Amino acid sequence: MFKHSKMINSLFMISILFAMQLNAGELTAKSVIGTWYEKNNSGSEVTTFLSDGTWTAKVTYLDLFSNTKKTATINGTWKIVNDNLVKTITWAKEKKLKGKAITYKITSVTENKISFKEDGKQGKMQRLKDK
Secondary structure (H helix, E strand, O other): OHHHHHHHHHHHHHHHHHHHHHHHOOOOHHHHOEEEEEEEOOEEEEEEEOOOOEEEEEEEEEEOOOOEEEEEEEEEEEEEEOOEEEEEEEEEOOHHHOOOEEEEEEEEEOOOEEEEEEOOEEEEEEEOOOO
16 A cells, blocks of 8 residues: 555656646746847847737847947837747837847747747847846
């Protein structure tokens, strides 16, 4: 009787650990909502994803013509499609960006980091703590 009970408890614990492992890396709206920092070759971006499906980003980049650091604010909508985070630009000072969709193929998700591929390049976003 004791062996049987011990085996059932072990199987139960294994199933709980397995379920926790699956949920830890799952891309969900809850795992995206918040403020994230991303550094790339052309500068950096701080993006806030809101629960209403919108986002705002402050982008810092090097202007190649004036060789000065510049910032821009961009707004849009976001959604999760399969394992992709899709950001669509709805407003930017540079009008040609309006309507552009940016697709991040998510490769891993934790509470504080999202790793992705965009246009074949690997990148990551780090969650910023709320003030």
